[in-house]
Amino acid sequence: MSPRAASRLESIGFEQVYEYAAGKADWGSAGLPLEGENGSETRVGAYVRRDVPTCRLEDRLHDVCDELDATGWDTCFVVDEARVVLGRIGRRAIRRREDVTAEDAMTSGPSTVRPSMRLADAVARMRDQRLTNLPVTTSDGKLIGLLTRPDAERALAELGRAA
């Protein structure tokens, strides 16, 4: 649709026409704000905990666990230098605290959602699949943070009361 609109504007006489082909799906999935009746406040991105711990493949699990103990988190995402998610260290690995690297301890390729996902859909998914949280990444795989089920359910209830 946007190529035709761009062409039409040029035919009318506009000389500086650009086409953002990836459109608002791309904008929202990058965690950038959207306005409107179903704008950013109804989307996952507004309720993500961005301080979720991260580590690198080569980090030692013992060191990762020590940091988690200090911060109270029970999960850690293994990311590359661009913050792309490579894996996740979960509660089982943390309990075992084996003398291994994060790469050896992680679960590869965790399921993720985009920040533009509707909050109601995220809550429904967590309820259906009995999940306690959802990792949130941009469309190019970079970690934004973690949506916890209590945060999401509380926010959804508040949105419902405000409607």
Add this chain to the structure above:
Amino acid sequence: MAQVVDRDAVRRLLAQEAAQLVEVLPAAEYEDEHLPGAISLPLKELDRSSAARLDPARPVIVYCYDLQ
């Protein structure tokens, strides 16, 4: 032919060249969600009259939902 730009280029055009963002989806979809500062000019209503809302001296960035 219009130049296809990515997200970073959109942000630069908005910040540095006072570009105008135009959503060309139907108005209901614009009401649902749109990029900050965008105006609604649905493709089906796009003609010389509706385009008069735009400043021809400034860049115009059109977008819809995705690559479809």
